[in-house]
Amino acid sequence: MRRSEDEPRNELDDYDEPPIEAFEEDEEPLPSSKRRRLIVKVIAALIAFAMIFQVGSFFLEHFNLNALQFLSESNELAEDGSFAELEEAVVAVQTGTGHGTGFSITKEGQILTNEHVVRDALEIIVSFSDGDLYYAEVVKAERESDLALLKLIDTKGRNFPSLSIASAPAEPGDSVFVMGHPLTHSYIINEGVVKESTRAYQVVDITNAVYPGHSGSPVLTTQQEVVGVVYARQAGGDESGQGLAVPLHVVNTFLN
Incomplete structure (x- = not known):
């Protein structure tokens, strides 16, 4: 501040007035609105990419060429x-961790499926066509045979349609059918042939690959009698459609 020549001199005049910058506090600059918008856009793009990837994977798995082929067949x-x-008589068996297939074997609605389908399930829901x-x-359930027998609750005396268990086992070369609920599809029928039979399992070569959800599917003769239960896909059998089935004698032993 300037002093006129006629004004009396004050001792404070010997001190220089500090600049205004000396009274300002050092503060961290806030992110600009442009930077915030950019961050939001990047996050939104990453989320969108993740969702697109998940949806794409779902459609590739559930609606690929093989899946469309088994739907057509x-x-x-x-x-x-x-x-x-x-x-x-063929049902979907749903738990909190996944789903599989099963089928009714009595008019009371006893359901045969794989043990691994219902293993550790807190809740089991069976749905009919x-x-x-x-x-x-x-x-009843056995890990060794991978079979489980279920009882429906609160059926109100309903009589359920059921499948007949065959009296004779399937042999290599026999034609068979598999009906199940693979992936997100329902009541898919595949035609096949028994390729190999051992004491513990049978290799069933069907026209399409065995997918998640096929577990517990009945293997049926041309007379529509049960000769086995699908429980797994053979290693290396993705393209050929080779599945593993619990054979008839194991099913009978489990049920008796």
Whole structure:
């Protein structure tokens, strides 16, 4: 501040007035609005990419060429209606961790499926082709044979359609059918042939690969009788469609 020549001199005049910058605090600069918008856009892009990747993976797995092929074949086999009654007895078995296939073997609705389908399940829901759902509990299960027998709860005395267990086992070269709920599809029918038979399992060569959800599917003769239960896909059999099935004598031993 300037002093006129006529003003008396003050001792404070000997001190220089500090600049205004001396009174300002050092502060961290805030991110600009442009930077914030850029961060938001990057995060949104990453989330969108992750979602697109997941959806793409889902469609590649569930609607690839093989899946479309087994859908086409299944529709052709089902056209004449000869499998309609089988569909009424083949069920979807759902748990909190996944799903598989099963089938009714008595009019009371006892369901045969794989042990690994219901292993450690806190809740089991069985759904029929007519849309009816039932809670179920495990009556008997064996890891060694990978079979489980379920009992439906609160059926109100309903009589359920069921599949017949064959009296004779399938042999190598025999034609068979597999009906199940692979991936997100329902009541898929595959035609196949028994390729190999051992004491513990049979190799069933069907026209498409065995997928998650096929576990517990009945292996049926041309007379539509159960001769086995699908439980796994053979190592290296992804392209050929080779599945492993619990053979008839093991099923009978488990049920008796």
